[in-house]
Amino acid sequence: ADQAAVNVNLWITPQDANLDPTSGGLVIFTAKPPPGWDFAQFNTDTERVMEEILRPTNFANVTVPYKENRAVIFDSALFHRTDDFRFRD
Numbered sequence: 001a002d003q004a005a006v007n008v009n010l011w012i013t014p015q016d017a018n019l020d021p022t023s024g025g026l027v028i029f030t031a032k033p034p035p036g037w038d039f040a041q042f043n044t045d046t047e048r049v050m051e052e053i054l055r056p057t058n059f060a061n062v063t064v065p066y067k068e069n070r071a072v073i074f075d076s077a078l079f080h081r082t083d084d085f086r087f088r089d
Contacts, residue, residue: 001078001079006073006076007072010070011068011069011072019087021066023085024065025083028072030062031054033049049079053079
């Protein structure tokens, strides 16, 4: 989660550099931090986030696959992470 209204992720790396086309995207969880939590709490206390917020939702998420020239725009309050990836050097 971030302290902004909206996040924009833009992927410009060529598609053929992604050595595993099933990876490399963005995992956006459907859960948000509780009211009153600050940036440090939801970005550093990962064990608490996992146990108290994400696990009860069964880690519900939308995984957006990597694709060259794709922009992903989403609510910054949602927990998110980069998917596992393997790109060539």
